Amino acid sequence: MSKRTGLKLGLSVTSNGSHAGGWRDPGVPANCSLDFPFWRDLARRAEAAKIHFIFFADGAAVRQGADDPDQLRYIGKIDQFEPLTLIAALSAVTSRIGFVATASTTYNEPYTIARKYASLDHLSGGRVGWNVVTSWSEAEAKNYNLETSLQHDVRYRRAQEFVDVVTGLWNSWEDDAFVRDQVSGEYVDPTKLHVLNHKGEFFSVKGPLNIARPVQGFPLIAQAGSSEPGQQLAARTADLVYTAQQDKAAAQAFYTGLKARVRAEGRGADSVKILPGILPIIGRDEADARARHQALRERVHPKVIYAMLEPKFGDISGYPLDGPIPDLPETNGIKSIKGQLDAARAKGLTIRELYEASGVGGHRQIVGTASTIADLIEEWFQDEACDGFNLMPPYFGDGLDGLLQWLVPELQRRGLFHDDYTGHTLRENLGLPRPQHPAVRTR
Template sequence: MTTRKMHLGLSIRALGYAQAPWRHPEVKADGQLDYDSFLKVAKIAESACFDMIFFADNVGYIGGDTPAGSIAYTNRVVELDPLILLSAIAANTRNIGLVATASTTFNDPYQIARRFSSLDHVSGGRAGWNVVTSFNDAEARNFGLEHMPSYDERHERAEEFVQVVKGLWDGWENDALVLDKVSGQFVDPAKMHVLNHAGKFFKVMGPLTCPRSPQGRPVLVQAGDGEPARRIASAHADLVYTAAVSLQAAKDYAASLRGMLAEKGRDSHAVRIMPAASVFVGRTRADAEGKYELMQDLVHEQTGLALVYSRMGDMSDYPLDGPVPEPKYSNSMMQSGARRFYDMAQRDNLTIRQLGRRLGAGTWGRPPVMGTAKDVADHMEEWFTAGVADGFNLTPGWLPHQIQDFAELVVPELQRRGLFRTSYDGRTLRDQLGLAKHRTHWELAREAASAPAGLG
């Protein structure tokens, strides 16, 4: 049995990544607006010793209404703010990490630094920020723009954004708060540092009004497989959430990222790599396949087509039962996702109509991991032992059923093989991920200055 343990995250989007889980006969139709539904899912994941729950998010409805009328059939028009949800969930959980997506395109660094540091304090050191750039014009129009800034500009802004957030988080030393009631001294100003950042996109003085957080700083997560995303990940991330569709693609991604880490002077294994996994598990393979088919059957055709058009460009000029054409790349598309969907359609000889049905099941261009607990564990073990994945971020089609299935069937099988923990390793998200508490350059400099001569 291996001593290295797999990490597991649960990615949450409304009632699941499928487009119509609200139509499932056993799902509360408006459950995505119900705090208790989210808390139930979080507690299932925590009882199974998951490292974290992970909220995806957009700051606008990105599906559009093409084909006309398709907006009537999607539940994605309503979602709650993930940071608000995680703050409430923090009060009713103890160990599981709490990660939320927040875009660098339509936020400001000071806000993000303060909110995630606050969540880290509220949760006792369990916060993580998933760094993304927005990509859709529907989001831009909620912030006074007609169109999204260019792809390169969004990522250039993101790199500076993350640098500023990290600088604000590192502005407080561990013992900056004196809290001496006798003398009346509350803070040591020498250990509370002003950032004074002035860059291309941001001018931020600081310091942050939220002091050093329990983890040193929240865990930095980066989602995205493109070259700009890898640059950000290799420079800043503690964990990456990837969308590799095959073992070879996962190997290529891991090799690329680890090479970039080494170039930046970081340990080549400093970042935890967690590919997405859409798992359909049953007591028999037929049972698992039936669940996958059901998720496709529930997708309204208009919703499926809207998914294709919003992610790959308007294809209304092409026959629905004809082959899927090349994506019509635009500035407001997630380009790596569009290519992934196209490659899937070519690999499986899908028509436009069939692609919409497939995407609607929530697998997002990745082959589902499907079968019995043994089948699923075999797949995960293969990727894990190959060294291309430190774990997986599950993207269930519908909640809470799929995470309940995974917790009851797959987790015990992984534990039996010695691949997954049976109890939590500590209290913070960094503890669960096997990451050391973050140390600022202020701490390191003070330690170096106070070290006896001749000692490193």
């Protein structure tokens, strides 16, 4: 089989690095999450490294620890910029890199989202994407007039309709609808206007949108839910899928399954790029990488570990962190994951190791040099477990620099990753088609 090339790389960044101990690294400005010059430099450095896009996960709430001051005190991921606002600013200080920002279909209205992303697509010259999420946290529900979250299936029905309304609004005007002829005085050709007139289960939206069709036709659509309805939504509407995969076999099964669903929707398998997250802790040599990993581990405050384990395993803060996992009775809270807990205990893991084994958000973590990390990336890519990766810097400063300065050149040297941007829009750079306006398609 010939060697695959054209690996796609995103950089998935959260307020101050993906690892819970990352913000305490002495090389990272402690206040970086709200420091715009820091983000400007980060975006420019990622662009210099030819990263395809920067990905901003988000939630409209303090999602962890808000109700427990004792835990909240040590959780370093509380404050961050609202991502659409941030990417508006970042797109003005960069010219080639893309930006994918998360926005919820549960706590927004489609007209607002269609309008904002269309504006951002024009502002950036076609470099933005929308990460469609249905939002899982109770904390968000309570910020948006609800006592509790909508049911999972309702959230996804709403998401399906939401995305259809947004894309329908983006098609309000054909690409050449705005004539703007100063001599004749004709501003727009009304025969190229398509009023949506949508009435559905959740939304009633007349349209049209008060902005021309986005530069990319549609801004790129990303999706991250991996349940059955999540995959169905992705297969029908997404261009990019962000997923959490721990091992290659599971990633291959996810990849094959999702590509089959994409084909079943009448779309080309290559029209959806699948990028698992990966959290690489990179060092100059193996010993350096291990030392950095150890330093990161030690910077996770014990209260943060107990706080992270609590939603899954209940309150185990009475047991020592480096002691064995207790034999907890089966309660409602831990019913479904009792097996997981027993397996970890059988392996002799400590509580700290149980936390570490569950990974950051379920993503694969790897500790090594540019070469060993590139080996894993190359193997997954060649064996069709992915189309690329969303790199999750565990901490900024040299945790990010190592990825941009050592890993990326290694991937380029192997002929896997591009040497430069070939297109101008995010879709062009990712090899994704620009959606045609349906009126043009049928002409």
